[in-house]
Amino acid sequence: MLDHLEFTAPEARRIAGATSDWELVIGLEVHAQVSSRAKLFSGASTVFGAEPNSNVAFVDAAMPGMLPVLNEYCVEQAVRTGLGLKAAINLFSAFDRKNYFYPDLPQGYQISQLYHPIVGEGEIIVDIAPGVARRVRIERIHLEQDAGKSIHDMDPNMSFVDFNRTGVALMEIVSRPDIRSAEEAAAYVSKLRQIMRYLGTCDGNMQNGNLRADVNVSVCKPGAYERYQETQDFSHLGTRCEIKNMNSLRFIQQAIEYEARRQIALIEDGKQVVQETRLYDPDRGETRSMRSKEEAHDYRYFPDPDLLPLEIEQAWVDSINATMPELPDAKKARFVRDLGLSEYDAVVLTAEVENADFFEAVANGRDGKMAANWVINELFGRLNKQGMGVGESPVSADQLGGVIDLIAKGEISGKIAKDLFDILWTEGGDPAQIVEARGMKQVTDLGEIEAAVDRIIAENPAQVEKAKANPKLAGWFVGQVLKATGGKANPAAVNELVAQKLGQ
Known part of the structure; x- marks a missing residue:
């Protein structure tokens, strides 16, 4: 059973080396691209890496007279994600226009859900240390369309815009400010990614931009977070900046640690932290100001007149719930309970759904601990060394x-x-047939093993005397x-016969 972690030593003080005590408070807005072949309001493809501006429908490009048509599958994926996060599913939701101008936003507004999101409050249990976890509350999940991508590095004199991402469906998953350290923030995003990959609702590919996070960071004096918990008054938490x-x-x-140091230094110098949006520069290891932090009224939200409110039935939600897969925490607990695995091995094997599926195929009807040992140490070890994933393994689950x-x-x-594993890795084949064809079977004939033991003892009298004096030899x-x-003798039989012959 995991215990929820209570805050003790303030993380901000540790990373900043400050002379006063500070607490770090973090909330995240994670943008997860819905695993859908079509966009949120058009049938245009979402495939990554296509030629610039080749996956753009008329509605994505904001051509006059084009109306959005909601993709039902994207709604289903949002509901599935909500169920996976133990969240309330809102049977009534609606879309709003978030108005702002930017070159990669052809409509001049983003279709989002401010007032009535598709998913309400939920939670994630984030592992912090062995046997210790933190409960992070989810405030909401809403659907929205992505913007395009501005490209500035092709020509020093001009910028380009690629609209391929425009209109791609995103789930914005908003947490409460329950995260208390940089490590916890990374663990939270990692756990969220893991759950969505198990659900199949987002592939979690951060390199391609399919999973991105806006990180809200603030620092406050000890006890302020507890006052916030009691009152839900955000003013206790200090001025936040969004990265x-x-x-x-x-x-x-890295960005959280730098931002915490920056804010603490400002406050201790008698200055104020300005609420703003910042960017992180990984080359310089620092955050820098991007723009002042906007509030909802700055975007002039209003209900989208081209989209009716979305009303779904509880029976439809129930049908989705009935098809939910076993999620990582439940799978991990089952591996420990039913297969006798250690907590550590269960965590390793459930980190990715593909790994867990491979292991279960290997362990089917076999000793769970032995299967885990071979999958983790031999298979994963070889795969990691060669930079391969389990889906690329030359050795199948049946072979292992x-x-x-x-x-x-x-x-x-x-x-x-x-x-034998080495042979399977390089040549493939059936394990039993390879063992038979190459004479690799273990020698279990006690007479044959005893003859070998007698010969070795007879040839090494000096070593015999040493072994009698020191049994460890x-x-x-x-x-x-x-x-x-040739390594074929049964090791247990050899050990037993050697001990008998040496009088041990």
């Missing part, structure tokens, strides 16, 4: 399971199994016997 468009877990941590079966039957030893004879038999 926009973070698409790296490492950069999220076959190796474990041969070990369990006593037909091969652990050492032979590793040699018996392992030398075991190694020699295994070497003499």
Whole structure:
């Protein structure tokens, strides 16, 4: 059972080396691209990497007279995400226009959901340390369309705009300010990404911009967060600054740590923190001002006149809920409970849904601990060394399971199994057939093993005397016997016979 973590040592003080005590308070707005082949209000493709401005429908380009048509699948994916975050699903929601001008926004407004989001309050349990977790509350999830992309590095004298992303469906997942450190912020985004990948609602590819975070950071004196919890009055938390468009877990941590130091230094110098939007420069390791922080009224929100309010039925929500997959926390608990895995191994194996599926295929009907050992140490170790994912593994789950079966039957030893794994990795094939064809079966004939033990003992009388004086040296004879038999002798039988022959 995980315990919810209570705040103790203020993180901001640790990272800033300040002379006074400070607490760090963080809230995140995560923009997750919906896994949909079509955009939110048009049938244009969402494929990444297409030629600039090749995936743009008339409505995306804001051509006169073009009206948006809501993509039902994107709504379903938002509902599925909400259910995965234990959130309330709003049967009534509506779209609003968020008005601002920017070259990559052809309509002059973004269609979003301010007043009536599709998903209400939920929560995520974020692992902080072994056996310790923090509950982060979700305030809301709303659907909105993405903007295009401004490109400034193709020509020093001009900028370009690619509208391929314009209109792509985003889920904006807004947390409460419950996160208390840079490490927790990264862990929160990582956990959110993991859940959505299990659900299939967002691929979580941060490099392609499919998952981005706006990070709100403020610092306050000890006890202020507790007063906020009691009153829900944000004024207790200090002036916040928003760091926009973070698409790296490492950069999220670095930006928060820098911003905390900057705000603490300002306050301790008798200056004020200005509420503003900032950008993080990873090359210089610092945040810099982008613009003053806008409030809702600055965007002149009003209901979108081209879209009717969205009303969904509870029966439809229930049908989606009935198809929900097993999520990472439940899967991890099952691996520990039913397969006897350690907490650490269960965490490693459930980190990615593909890894968990591969492991379950290997462990099916087999010893769970042995399967976990082979998947984590041998398979993942080799994959990591070669920069490959489990989907690229040359060794299939069936092949690896076959190796474990041969070990369990006593037909091969652990050492032979590793040699067999190497053959499967480079050449493929059926494990049992390879063992048979190459004479790799373990020697279990006690007479044959005893003859080898007797020969090694007879050839090494001096080592025998040493082993009798120091029983720990018996392992030398075991190694020699295994070497003499090409690693095929049953190690347990060798150990037992060596001990008998040496009178141990």
